[in-house]
Amino acid sequence: MRAKAWSDRGRVGGRRRFVALMRKESYQILRDPSSILIAFVLPMILLFLFGYGVSLDTTRTRISLVVEEETPLTRDLAASFTASRYFAVTQGRDRREFDDDLALGRVRGIVVVPATFAADHAAARHPAVQVIVDGSEPNTASFVQNYAQAAAANWERQRSSEGKARPPAIAVEQRFWFNPQLTSRNFLVPGSIAIVMTLVGTLLTSLVVAREWERGTMEAMMATPVTAAELLTGKLLPYFILGLASMTLCVLLAVFLFGVPFRGSVTALYVLSASFLMPALGQGLLISAATKNQFLASQLALISGFLPSFLLSGFLFEINSMPTVIQWITYVVPARYLIPSLQTVFLAGDIWPMFGRAIAVMLAIGSIFFLLAARSTRKRIG
């Protein structure tokens, strides 16, 4: 009889306890500057970094252009380099003028239009343009090389289309690294939203739960009639909402400040984000339950949550070009599923078959984290 009285009280009291926990958590979020920092300020910094600072497009690489013999033809070719939005060109007559510049890194490459160019061109003898690059910076070197080739090819194509029908004469293989129509910002900003949600979901959550262990409030909570489930959901729901709020802020910035197109639906955006927050929160919870220490929790959250989202999700580095073993690891990184979906929502539109798969996998990873976390957060402290 007594036991029944308890369980009745439990059901009625459960909702109140839950609301009380939620209210407590919300007060704490609002009063603790560090949660505001992580949920709103840090995301903005990240977004600005990726929106303005980091760009994978090469705009205005400094090069020197050496035209050894001025002819209308070479002048025309030189103009097509000067006009390119990828190059800032210094022009000269002799390569030796620029040797030092290249060595000192003042220019990234030298493009030489040899004295024989016009003659070779006229004779359709595969005229060559020489590109000299600094091999110690291989990335920049290949940028210069490829863009120089592209510029030359463009020039050739233009000349052909102007009716002076000639066989394609300059030996270039056209290969763009980046679609010139799409700036990388449009890819990076949606991707960084996933990073932001990892910050809120995993880092912030693991910190606040670990703090409760450190300050002894977790112990005091557990000694009340509150159940473990109430304790966990009361803790997670506010951070779930905070994560979505932080995401919303990022999306608004992305669309209205950075002009990233948004072609999908808001529903898809929220469903995807909510699904992603499950594994993110679960991971944060698991980390804090296992460490019970803010310092360890933050380190673990950064290494197991933030860095994989950054490096192993296809956000910055192409997954296909990773070593096979690393590629396997990426399958358990939830951000790997969210980022392409978000990019699709922004740039292409709703492609539900793709989203469905991503959502299913994220929820599956999330439930594994939650199972593990629940096992270590029973109402026991030792």
Add this chain to the structure above:
Amino acid sequence: MSAAGVDSAPFVRLTAVTKRFGRAPPALDGIEGIVRGGRITGLVGPDGAGKTTLIRLMTGLMLPDEGTVEVLGYDTRRQPAAIQAAVGYMPQRFGLYEDLSVQENLELYADLRGLAKGERDRTFAELLQFTDLARFTTRLAGKLSGGMKQKLGLACALLRKPQLLLLDEPGVGVDPISRRDLWRMVENLTEEGIGVIWSTAYLEEAEACDHVFLLNQGRLLFSGPPREMTARVEDRVFRLSGTDGRRRHRLARLLEREGVVDGVIQGEAIRLVMKPGVTPPLGEDESVASSRTAATPPRFEDAFIDMLGGGPGGRSKLAETQRSFAVGDGKPVIEARGLTKRFGDFTAAADITFDIPRGEIFGLLGPNGAGKSTTFKMLCGLLKPSAGEGRVAGFDLRRDAPEARNRLGYMAQKFSLYGDLSVIQNLNFFAGVYGLSGITKRERIELMKEIFDFRPILDLSAKDLPLGLKQRLALACAVLHEPEVLFLDEPTSGVDPITRREFWTHINGLVEKGVTVLVTTHFMDEAEYCDRISLIYRGRSIALGSPDEMKSRIVREDLPDPTMEDAFIALIGASEAEEAA
């Protein structure tokens, strides 16, 4: 104590309770006992005795490895939820949310404990009045003083009146007035039939309990009313007064005698516990003609030491090998002149002034947060005073470091050891820090190994040592370089009484050799070992003098033999009255 409480079913029944953590010796070993309602049961013992573990077992948050814990008729293994609904628990750090106001903390716990909406206003009003927090309902819990936090913690544990109230070290570091208030509140609760468990490392608190469980290293040494405990040393405790300022020397000699179980300095006097049937050896001591001996009521601590087989001897090998410092010139070794420290608009220490002559033990006594450590740090040169100046051995430590610092040994609160270094690595490290090298370094370290018996534990990590050994190691590290000044920050709070005796034997010996000691403590007993003390309260020194002077200031007819705590409380009252006037 109500008769019903004794006859009714026990509130807690412990049957052969054993709890282990890892491979260490059991934290609790075969504990048996019964806790009844309507009274205060003290869970008494030094840090690491197993008090917190036992309380956690009673909440059902932790399960015993062997044996059973039954609370209010429920088994903690099978029905923890029922227990948690009927038990109020205040963990060591009070379990308060510092970002929440007093009112919000109360509301949170009221909801969690299922206090009906209708009862709420009345209960809050009652508890706020009971705890005297009504004026502070909108203040954030993090901004409350230690004593106020503790009362709020208690209030939160009392919402929905529990049948059993578990308080884990509620008195630690709290000023004596708040501690006394709290005790009174808890006593009121027992009158309503509530069972209270009060855990403490202060042995004087044990004397006030109705029933005591005395724990030491996980074992139950004693269970019963405290007077049963003190009865074992009845008529064996004496006070020797009139020792002409040579009391430390005399105590050291007395402790070496057959028949003396224990002895400590108590102000100007010596307190002795003798073996049964042995009278204090007054007549034999030719050096002090004016000594007087009087029997004195036994204390819980006397009985505890007796039960542990008596204290250590009075010889300090450390002091014997230490060089002497001439007491001669009469100039103060430590000077504080109007030391003041402000943090923003908060004054942590205001106009602290004192002189300490060579070979004196001077104590800064006060609750946590009173400004003791701030004063301490200003003297050590770790903190820049906002006003005033401090000098140690003639140096201003802010300017004249590090030569001056080499004359100083510092033992910080909570033992300033590197936990991941082994015992020998700690010794080597501190020897290096203090600039010892070559033969001197080797000799001093060998000596410490010898004196403190470190040889069997040289390769253990400091963090794995029991508290008593840590404390020994911390002392060894602080005196490696034979400093002429020793700074001790809360050196023995929570340490078992035998280790505490040993510690003070060394300190007394060093002081005899002319070492000057500054000690901070919130431990009233420890204050009695000092030559002079300064009472620090809310950043100000409210009284300065010898412990006996302080006590004699408040002697009244109804209080002929006041304790240090009585003195502290009365002096705080007087200073507040003065301020108000």
